[in-house]
Structures are given as structure tokens and as C-alpha cells.
Amino acid sequence: MAKLTTRTEDYSKWYNELVVKANLAENSGVRGCMVIKPYGYAIWEKLQAELDKKFKETGHQNAYFPLFVPKSLFEAEEKNAEGFAKECAVVTHYRLKNDPDNKGKLIVDPDAKLEEELIVRPTSEAIIWSTYKNWIQSYRDLPILINQWANVVRWEMRTRLFLRTTEFLWQEGHTAHETKEEAVAEAKQMQEVYTEVVENFMAIPVVKGYKTPSERFAGADDTYTIEALMQDGKALQAGTSHFLGQNFAKAFDVKFVNKEGKQEYVWATSWGVSTRLMGALIMTHSDDLGLVLPPKIAPIQVVVVPIYKTAEQLEEIRQVVGKFSSELKAKGITIKFDDDEKYKPGWKFAEYELKGIPVRIAIGPKDLEKGQVEIARRDTLEKQFVALDEVSDKVETLLEEIQTNLYQRAFDYRKDHTTEITTYDEFKDVLENKGGFISALWDGTEETEEAIKNETKGTIRCIPMAFEIPTEGVDFYSGKPAKFRVLYAKAY
Amino acid sequence: MAKLTTRTEDYSKWYNELVVKANLAENSGVRGCMVIKPYGYAIWEKLQAELDKKFKETGHQNAYFPLFVPKSLFEAEEKNAEGFAKECAVVTHYRLKNDPDNKGKLIVDPDAKLEEELIVRPTSEAIIWSTYKNWIQSYRDLPILINQWANVVRWEMRTRLFLRTTEFLWQEGHTAHETKEEAVAEAKQMQEVYTEVVENFMAIPVVKGYKTPSERFAGADDTYTIEALMQDGKALQAGTSHFLGQNFAKAFDVKFVNKEGKQEYVWATSWGVSTRLMGALIMTHSDDLGLVLPPKIAPIQVVVVPIYKTAEQLEEIRQVVGKFSSELKAKGITIKFDDDEKYKPGWKFAEYELKGIPVRIAIGPKDLEKGQVEIARRDTLEKQFVALDEVSDKVETLLEEIQTNLYQRAFDYRKDHTTEITTYDEFKDVLENKGGFISALWDGTEETEEAIKNETKGTIRCIPMAFEIPTEGVDFYSGKPAKFRVLYAKAY
Incomplete structure (x- = not known):
């Protein structure tokens, strides 16, 4: 058996070789789509079972909604549509026919053009909220606490096994609530559930935080994230939970009669983790000999x-x-x-x-x-x-020791690779040479965030919930008064 | 709570009302696609768990293959392609853009046309055999025993909740073997597994049989089926298992070096059951008050x-x-x-x-x-x-009594509604007035099968494995010497 490329030689090559040789996944004949091989799928199944148990313990039920989103529904929530329109697979026809010029070959039948194009779901808010409209009349119908296990498609230009694929598997929770407070609490609860599973089951320490407005889910009022740090010093967004406000309720006209008899728009959340977590698992624990699995997730x-x-x-x-x-x-x-x-x-x-x-x-x-x-x-x-x-x-x-040790090892690595900086020179030095999370003050403007991203590829991974809002200090880049302490990193 | 339409009033209306009111499923805003609601999905999950357990007990592993099939792979196995080309969803573009004439609306971006169209999988033989080609070199790589839980799309013109939907959920097993005997044994084993689950877990008695050539899966050399009888006297194909011969191995050039060092084409099977079984469950046991669930499948x-x-x-x-x-x-x-x-x-x-x-x-x-x-x-x-x-x-x-009683009740119903006939008049009389299975002799020709189907809508559901090949007697329609005793019925 040929050895793997080592991590120091070429981390990215090591990753790809490991994924293929350990029988986790491989590229398919379909651009950007992967085949999840039996061993990889067995790990995913264990993770699914653990997540599913937690979802049910927190009162959620599974259901299943259509794969296709008619274009008119897709475009209803404007920000969401804008966020996904550039990378979606579009079904335009429903039949093939024999190619008259080429025996044994098929062509699209022009007579079978759809009146309205169908988008293969990149996420299901649109299809689900157009359904919830019929399910919700009164506060008695709320909350709705539903999860779906499904495949989704996003037309990514550069793909990597597990980390970024055109089709991927995930779960997406979609909940509907009477009040803003309840929806926010739900979104935070699910961030907590993800944290528990990723930390305790996968032995991957994460930072809980808020996304900045520019990094939020398209259509969300707030995105709660858990961010993990990989062995090569790059961050990976491991799961997100969104407070969607009333954006989808308004786009799909979903109102309910509240306890006072008045009509109100429904409050929403959505939350998801995907087969991307397999990438996080691999890049947190593995070594030059191959995969290292925490006992709890090992098939x-x-x-x-x-x-x-x-x-x-x-x-x-x-x-x-x-x-x-x-x-x-x-x-x-x-x-x-x-x-x-x-x-x-x-x-x-x-x-x-x-x-x-x-x-x-x-x-x-x-x-x-x-x-x-x-x-x-x-x-x-x-x-x-x-x-x-x-x-x-x-x-x-x-087995207990290994589980604990893997978490602790990853935790120590992260601790060693979280650097507080105060100047842009320090920032660039750490980002380029040491990697990891960079803790710094931010002025809260998109201009600063964008400028740093363009100049260095470092992005704000999150505003950690554990950080106090700074009462003094300045943004290391703009020199303006700081509004938040944030974590920067290069990211997957 | 308004009562259901009764079964004698309108069986089809009763079915639809029950499915919706019992929160099993409903039609969605997407043509022909259903929403599986939480209660319906909970039943499906129990069935999935039982099937999955049996698949693993018989040595199968789960994996996941891409949703899309490039047209060139789709058309490779000619009969399979022909069978599904007329009802497939075709992805032709990968981007939408803003409609310049209509603010807030989106149109397909003509600059984002795919070089090769992608078919949304109606079944996965093509994508899987194009993958197996890389996995199989020698007899040491065989057998491959893989199952996939997935959604598939077939563009049906007339749809019914659970029974026939554009998108449905199913499992599809795809196995690869060294010898014909081993592949046939595998296909029969899976017919047996389906029989066990459908009879013991869902309390639905089935007839095990062979499909006639005209009713076989497109691309199969033989299709083994289990056929159930619904309360309204119509039959329902509850699951099929296919011996695929070397058809897909030849189409995708999948050869292996056998123990004697010679190159051979690989032998294949595929087998599947789907959310259609939910329809069978409902139409086997339920009454005018609603659903009746066998205890083993009840959430x-x-x-x-x-x-x-x-x-x-x-x-x-x-x-x-x-x-x-x-x-x-x-x-x-x-x-x-x-x-x-x-x-x-x-x-x-x-x-x-x-x-x-x-x-x-x-x-x-x-x-x-x-x-x-x-x-x-x-x-x-x-x-x-x-x-x-x-x-x-x-x-x-x-609970044990109820499980047994439901099976026995359905078994007795089927016994009472299986009628042996010898003349075409009898055949038409039973088919129209009594319904159920009609046991009759068949001359084995497609002409007879086709003529009866066109004249009466009665089709050969299967050649039951339990029936002896008749040594004498004639086809009730053609008068020609009989080759098989078969079961006819109208079918879902």
C-alpha cells in the first residue's frame, strides 16, 4: 500500500489522497458531485443518528419536501433568491427523444419544455414557506418544528470532496413561531445542539458566534455559527442556525391570528449541517498514516x-x-x-x-x-x-481516553493557534506564517471587513458570543473606534 | 372533524382524504411532487429502519451516488434509456439572472448553458455502473453489495399521493457478482427480504412471482416481484428485484479477471421499494374512520x-x-x-x-x-x-393479536378475491364486477397479453413462483396451448 503524501509536504494533496484511499468518497463522472463510499457513508450514518436523536429530543419531527422549487417561488424572497440564483441547477425540460441524426443517442425534446422552470433546491426555505402558508392560520398551529434530511445542489465552480461539492447531503430545520423571542431562542438552541454534537461526538472544539451581516445566510436577519479550526490553520464553518425574522413570512404571506385575535406575520428559523462536517472530522484529527476517528463516531x-x-x-x-x-x-x-x-x-x-x-x-x-x-x-x-x-x-x-484526548489535542492546537493582534502588520504576519484564529478589534463596518478580505483573504469568521463588547480600543485596520472583538482567519 | 368519504361511496376520494387528513402527505406547489408530512414520515422512518436492518443483516452496505446522470451515461444502456427517456427531468442550465424587463424576477441565464445535459436520476444503474467500472478489476473485488437511500424523479403525467409521484423516496440496491448463479440468488434473496418485511412488519400478504417480459424493468433480464391486493380489488406492485444479466456491465464495459485469469463481464442485480409502500399500507388495512396501522409499523x-x-x-x-x-x-x-x-x-x-x-x-x-x-x-x-x-x-x-389479525384479514380478503377462470367471459365478469386476482392459463405470448390489456385493462401481475408450469390446458383468450399459470388484475 503506497503511503500518503505527508501533511507538511502538501496538506491539500494529503487530504484528497486520504479521502479516496480510506474509502470515504471519490469524485464521480458528474462535475463537482461526489460518490460517498460505504465506509464514508457509515461514518455519516452515525453522525446522522446522533443529530437526529438530538433533534427529536428537542421536539422536532422529520418531514420531506419537494426537490424542485418553481422559479416563481424561488424568486419570492428577494435576498435569498439573489444569494442562490448564480449557482443553481435549472430543469427546463421533462423528456428526451431519439436523436434523428445519431442512432442510439438521445436529445432534449423541444416539445417537452416546461412552462415554468424548476430549480433544484439549493436550500428549502422557499418551498417550505409556500407550504407552511397552508398549515398556519392561528397561534394554535404554532410552533412548527420540522427537520428534513435531504440532498441539495449548489453549482460551485471549485469543488473539494466533502468540503464543497455541487450536490451534498444535509439536514435543514425549518421552524415557525409566534414571537421574535421564541424564534431567536430556537435558533440559539440549535446552535447549542450542533455544538454539543460536534464537540462531544466528533471531538471537534468550536467557537460559537454571530456572523457579520455580509457573511449571513441570504434571507436571514441573524446567523449563528460554530467555527472550527483545521490542522493547517484554516477555519471551517461547521454549522449555522439562522434567525430569519419575518422575511419568509412576508415573502410568502404567512400570517397567523395571535392570542389577541390580531393578524401577524410568523417568525422563522432555519438551521443546517452537512456532509461538510466529514471534512472537518478528517482535518481535525487525522495524521500522515491516515484517518483518526473519535471512538463515538467510529463505525x-x-x-x-x-x-x-x-x-x-x-x-x-x-x-x-x-x-x-x-x-x-x-x-x-x-x-x-x-x-x-x-x-x-x-x-x-x-x-x-x-x-x-x-x-x-x-x-x-x-x-x-x-x-x-x-x-x-x-x-x-x-x-x-x-x-x-x-x-x-x-x-x-x-475508548473514553481516546475520545477525550482527541478533543483536548484539538483544543490545545486551537489555543496555540489563536493570536491576539493590534496592528495590521501583526495581522498579516500571523495570517501568512502561523495561521489559525486571529482575535482583533473591528469597527463594525463592511468597508473594513471587505478591504481586509480583498487584501489578505482573511475573513471575519464570527463575533464570538463569549467575547464582551469592547468598551474601548480601535480597529487595527481603520483606526476607528472598535465595536466588536472578532475572530479572523482564512477559511475553507 | 368532518367525516371521511366512505370507501363504498368513492374509494379514490376516500384514499385522498385519508392521506391528507391523517397528516400523511399532501400535494405541493410543484406539479406531481408531494410533501410527506411528519406523521407520514414517521411511519416511513420505521419502515426504513426495518428494511435497513435486513439489508445489513444480508451483508449490504449503504453508500451515496450523484443525483444527476450526464446524458452520455444515461443513454449507454439502450433499453434502460428507452424506458426512462420519456419521463425524465432535464437540467440544461446552471444559473439564473435578473430579468432586465421585469424587476425582481429571474430568468434562465442563456450564457450558463451546460455543455452536456444532466438527467435527474429516475434510477441509478447508469451512474452506479459507470462508478463500479473503476472499482472492479478482479474477482477479489466481488461481490459488491451496496444499497442507497435516495430520491428519484420520473415525470409521471397522472400522479396520486404515495402511489405515483414525480419525485419519490426509495432505496435501490445495486450489486455486482462473479457468476450468473450468484446474481440470480441475490435477486431472489432480496425478493425474499421484501416479502418478509412487507408481510411480517406491514402485515400485507404478497404473491411472489416473475414479471412477464413486457412488464420487466427496462434493462433487466428477469424481474422478481411481490404483488399485493388492495381493498378495492386492484393489485399493487409492492417491490421488485431485478436480475440484470451482463447488460449494464456490457454497456459500461465492466470486466473482471476471474479465478482462472480470464476477463469476464460482471453480473448484476438491482432492487427497490419506495414510498409507494405507504399507499399499499393504507389501502390494505384502513377503514371508513381512517388509517389502521399494524402495531409493528405504528410510530x-x-x-x-x-x-x-x-x-x-x-x-x-x-x-x-x-x-x-x-x-x-x-x-x-x-x-x-x-x-x-x-x-x-x-x-x-x-x-x-x-x-x-x-x-x-x-x-x-x-x-x-x-x-x-x-x-x-x-x-x-x-x-x-x-x-x-x-x-x-x-x-x-x-398488539400481537392486532398484528396477526390484520395480516389474516388481508390474507382472507385476497383468498376470497382470487378467482380461477377458464373463459374470457368469466375473465371479464370477474375483472369488472368482483375484482381481485384472476388465476388463468397464458400461452406465453406478448400478443395475447397486449390484446387483453387493451380490451380490459387487466394485466398479468406476475407468474407466481408457487404455480407449477401447466402440463396441459389452453390460454383462455387465444385457445393456444398454455405455457404458464399467471395472475391477472387491474393494477395501481
Whole structure:
């Protein structure tokens, strides 16, 4: 098995090689669209299940809305339409016919032109709010708390596996409320849910913050974001939750009779995370040997590789493994016994390192004699011998340790790569040479934000919720009085 | 709550009303596309989970392939292309722009025309086999056993909620094998898996059979089907599994080196069930009061309606219910306590009948005195009083009884509506007046099949696997020697 390009050699190349070789995803024959391969999809399924559980615990129900948005609905909310019009797939015809000039080939049938074009959803606010209009008459119909698992399409010009693809998978929550306060609380609650899952389940520390107006979702009054820091010092927006105000209610004329008997526009939120999180997972924990998975999200948490020469030895190993294996299964731990004869142990070791299995157990004839196994942890690559009757407890503890260690490692990296600056020279130096988050004062103007972005590619990732509004100090770029302390970074 | 149109008045109207009023689905603003509402989606999720479990138990893994099929791939397998070309959504552009003549409106940007049109997948053989080509070199790469949960689009002219919609949700399995025998065995295995889930989980009896050549999937060498009979005497194809031969391997040039070192084309299957099964579920069990759900697929299996006048009474009821409720939950039974004050018990009774909740428990002050509850079963509408300490065991037994009874009821209906005929007059009489399956001899020719279809709308649903090949007898229509005993019916 050829080794991966190392991260220091070429981070971007390392990423692509890892994604393909670890069987996570690959590019397809369709421009910008990926194939999510079984191993990648198994990780995504575990993440889906965890998110779905949290959504249901917070009172949401799943539903499904159409893939297509008729153009007249698409354009109804002007800012939203403007935000997505430049990158949308448009269905114009509903039939192909035989090409009269070219046997065996098909052409678009000009007689099957749609009266109104259909946009393949880049996001579903338009289709959903045109539906909610019929569902909402009175305050009794509120709140509506719905989530949808779906595919969406945004015609991106430069694509990267998981990070930016023309089609991607996501969930999108769309809620409707009586009051502004309730909608804001919902949007913040979902930011909190995302934080919990991304931090506790994926072991990725995030910064919770507000997006600046220029970085908000098209059609939102406020966007709450969680921002993660990748190993190469670039930031990645891991999830967003939007307070949509009454923008969609007004665009689709969705009113309700309130408790006082008066007509009011409905308040809205929407929130989503996508297969992009797979990219964040990879770029937070992995190393030059391949993927490193936090145990909670790993489809296989423990792999056992038997080392043997004879069928008798294998049988003996199988019996010994069977005992702790069923103990581990009883604890809810996923374990695989790999007795595939097509590959040698060394090949398997490398393969499971590439695939990021958190714990690997090796056991051979000598171990049998000594009544032990060798346990290797993927995060630190440390190995130790463990007595057979202690394997089950040891592995359980180790999985918890790995989960904690991966989070802590990423947290420490972020801490080391968050730099407070006061001058533009410092800013450029850190952005170019060290990377990471740059904590700085901002005057709150789009001009400053835009100028810095154009000059350096550094963008304001968020106004962290944990930061106090500064009472004094000046913007490091404009010299004007500061309004916010923000985090800048180059971003995916 | 207005009552449903009855089934005898207008079966089709009853169906549509039930689907909408029970919050299963509704038509959307997009032609032919439905919105699957939360309650309908919750049922679909339970079915998905059951199917997914069975797929994994039989060695399959999930993956995800692109929504779009470039035209050149779409047309590669000729029969498949021919079968779907007439009803496919075609993406021709990737951008909208502002309409210069109409402020606030958008038009398709003619400068953003795709070089090659993209078809929204009606099924994924083409995109998947163009991918498998890169995954398969040797027999060591086989079998590939993959399933995908996805949305697909077929431009149907006449649509019905769940039964026939432009966009629908489904799963599609796509497998690749070394030998013909292995592929045939896989296709039959999946027909068996579908049978198990549809019969045991959905309580819908099915006939397993082969499709006639004219009814096969476009591109298949053989299609195995499961056929169900609806309450109105019409048949419904509930799931199909296809032996695809080497058709797609040849179209996409997918060869492998076999164990003898020789190049061979790969053998294939595909198989799918869709949200159409929701229609089968509704039309198998429901009645004039609404949906009737088999307990195994019901998102809520038991509902408790408290009857009270004072807060003290409600509190007392809550305590009594709490006890058997936690016993039921411990048994894995889903139970809802409905203390919503906005609605009266009578309204709730009707609502839960409409929604098909298998068991309803009512409890009021008199019941408290007597230490009992009233239990009503949805399938027979029978009620009985049960002592409080027997509720948990009684409900558990009752749920099993309801599941069995619903299957048996549907089975008996089908038995009563399967008629063997020997003359065309009998055939037409049964088809028009009694409905159901018609068992008859067929000469095996497409001419006979086609003529009967055109004259009567009766089609051959399948050649049941349970039927022996007849050694004598003649086709009731053509008088020619019979080749098969088949089942005819009008079909959804």
C-alpha cells in the first residue's frame, strides 16, 4: 500500500489522497458531485443518528419536501433568491427523444419544455414557506418544528470532496413561531445542539458566534455559527442556525391570528449541517498514516487482528477473542475480528491505521502462551500488552481516553493557534506564517471587513458570543473606534 | 372533524382524504411532487429502519451516488434509456439572472448553458455502473453489495399521493457478482427480504412471482416481484428485484479477471421499494374512520386519553397511568399520554382512530374507582375493561393479536378475491364486477397479453413462483396451448 503524501509536504494533496484511499468518497463522472463510499457513508450514518436523536429530543419531527422549487417561488424572497440564483441547477425540460441524426443517442425534446422552470433546491426555505402558508392560520398551529434530511445542489465552480461539492447531503430545520423571542431562542438552541454534537461526538472544539451581516445566510436577519479550526490553520464553518425574522413570512404571506385575535406575520428559523462536517472530522484529527476517528463516531471501534500460521492456532485465537469480544459487545462497543486470509497482518495494521479504527488488538501464538494481547491506540500510536481477563475493561477505558484526548489535542492546537493582534502588520504576519484564529478589534463596518478580505483573504469568521463588547480600543485596520472583538482567519 | 368519504361511496376520494387528513402527505406547489408530512414520515422512518436492518443483516452496505446522470451515461444502456427517456427531468442550465424587463424576477441565464445535459436520476444503474467500472478489476473485488437511500424523479403525467409521484423516496440496491448463479440468488434473496418485511412488519400478504417480459424493468433480464391486493380489488406492485444479466456491465464495459485469469463481464442485480409502500399500507388495512396501522409499523402504538374534570383527577390519572406506562415502555412499546387541554376526549378518540393508533386506553374517575381502564383496539373497534394491574400484559398481547389479525384479514380478503377462470367471459365478469386476482392459463405470448390489456385493462401481475408450469390446458383468450399459470388484475 503506497503511503500518503505527508501533511507538511502538501496538506491539500494529503487530504484528497486520504479521502479516496480510506474509502470515504471519490469524485464521480458528474462535475463537482461526489460518490460517498460505504465506509464514508457509515461514518455519516452515525453522525446522522446522533443529530437526529438530538433533534427529536428537542421536539422536532422529520418531514420531506419537494426537490424542485418553481422559479416563481424561488424568486419570492428577494435576498435569498439573489444569494442562490448564480449557482443553481435549472430543469427546463421533462423528456428526451431519439436523436434523428445519431442512432442510439438521445436529445432534449423541444416539445417537452416546461412552462415554468424548476430549480433544484439549493436550500428549502422557499418551498417550505409556500407550504407552511397552508398549515398556519392561528397561534394554535404554532410552533412548527420540522427537520428534513435531504440532498441539495449548489453549482460551485471549485469543488473539494466533502468540503464543497455541487450536490451534498444535509439536514435543514425549518421552524415557525409566534414571537421574535421564541424564534431567536430556537435558533440559539440549535446552535447549542450542533455544538454539543460536534464537540462531544466528533471531538471537534468550536467557537460559537454571530456572523457579520455580509457573511449571513441570504434571507436571514441573524446567523449563528460554530467555527472550527483545521490542522493547517484554516477555519471551517461547521454549522449555522439562522434567525430569519419575518422575511419568509412576508415573502410568502404567512400570517397567523395571535392570542389577541390580531393578524401577524410568523417568525422563522432555519438551521443546517452537512456532509461538510466529514471534512472537518478528517482535518481535525487525522495524521500522515491516515484517518483518526473519535471512538463515538467510529463505525468500527475495535479491530482484532489474529496472527497465526496454522488453522489450530487461528481456532485457539478465535476462542480466546470470543470471550472478551462478547463482553465488549455487551457494553455496546463495535468490534471486528478480521480473519480474512487474503491479507497479511502487516497489511491489515496499515489498512486499519488508514481507516482510523480507534483501537487495534493483535494476538499471536506467543500472546496465547502468555495469556495477553497487544493493544494499540490509533491517536497516539502507543502499544501495550494487556492480560486477557483485563481486555474488556481496558478497551472500554481506552475508548473514553481516546475520545477525550482527541478533543483536548484539538483544543490545545486551537489555543496555540489563536493570536491576539493590534496592528495590521501583526495581522498579516500571523495570517501568512502561523495561521489559525486571529482575535482583533473591528469597527463594525463592511468597508473594513471587505478591504481586509480583498487584501489578505482573511475573513471575519464570527463575533464570538463569549467575547464582551469592547468598551474601548480601535480597529487595527481603520483606526476607528472598535465595536466588536472578532475572530479572523482564512477559511475553507 | 368532518367525516371521511366512505370507501363504498368513492374509494379514490376516500384514499385522498385519508392521506391528507391523517397528516400523511399532501400535494405541493410543484406539479406531481408531494410533501410527506411528519406523521407520514414517521411511519416511513420505521419502515426504513426495518428494511435497513435486513439489508445489513444480508451483508449490504449503504453508500451515496450523484443525483444527476450526464446524458452520455444515461443513454449507454439502450433499453434502460428507452424506458426512462420519456419521463425524465432535464437540467440544461446552471444559473439564473435578473430579468432586465421585469424587476425582481429571474430568468434562465442563456450564457450558463451546460455543455452536456444532466438527467435527474429516475434510477441509478447508469451512474452506479459507470462508478463500479473503476472499482472492479478482479474477482477479489466481488461481490459488491451496496444499497442507497435516495430520491428519484420520473415525470409521471397522472400522479396520486404515495402511489405515483414525480419525485419519490426509495432505496435501490445495486450489486455486482462473479457468476450468473450468484446474481440470480441475490435477486431472489432480496425478493425474499421484501416479502418478509412487507408481510411480517406491514402485515400485507404478497404473491411472489416473475414479471412477464413486457412488464420487466427496462434493462433487466428477469424481474422478481411481490404483488399485493388492495381493498378495492386492484393489485399493487409492492417491490421488485431485478436480475440484470451482463447488460449494464456490457454497456459500461465492466470486466473482471476471474479465478482462472480470464476477463469476464460482471453480473448484476438491482432492487427497490419506495414510498409507494405507504399507499399499499393504507389501502390494505384502513377503514371508513381512517388509517389502521399494524402495531409493528405504528410510530405510536398505544395512546392514553385521560377523562377528567379537575386538576386533581388528572393528577390521579397521571399517577395510575405512569405505572403501566413505564411497564409498557420497558417492553419497547411506544405509548403517548395525551393531556392536551385544547381538545375534548371525543375529539381525541376520533383523531386517533383517523391516525390508526392500534390501541387506545381511556381512563376516567369511574375507572379509577373500579381500578380499571377501557381498552379499545383499532382493527376491530372492540372495547373491554381491564384491571389496572393487568394493563401492561393485556396491551402487549393485544398488539400481537392486532398484528396477526390484520395480516389474516388481508390474507382472507385476497383468498376470497382470487378467482380461477377458464373463459374470457368469466375473465371479464370477474375483472369488472368482483375484482381481485384472476388465476388463468397464458400461452406465453406478448400478443395475447397486449390484446387483453387493451380490451380490459387487466394485466398479468406476475407468474407466481408457487404455480407449477401447466402440463396441459389452453390460454383462455387465444385457445393456444398454455405455457404458464399467471395472475391477472387491474393494477395501481
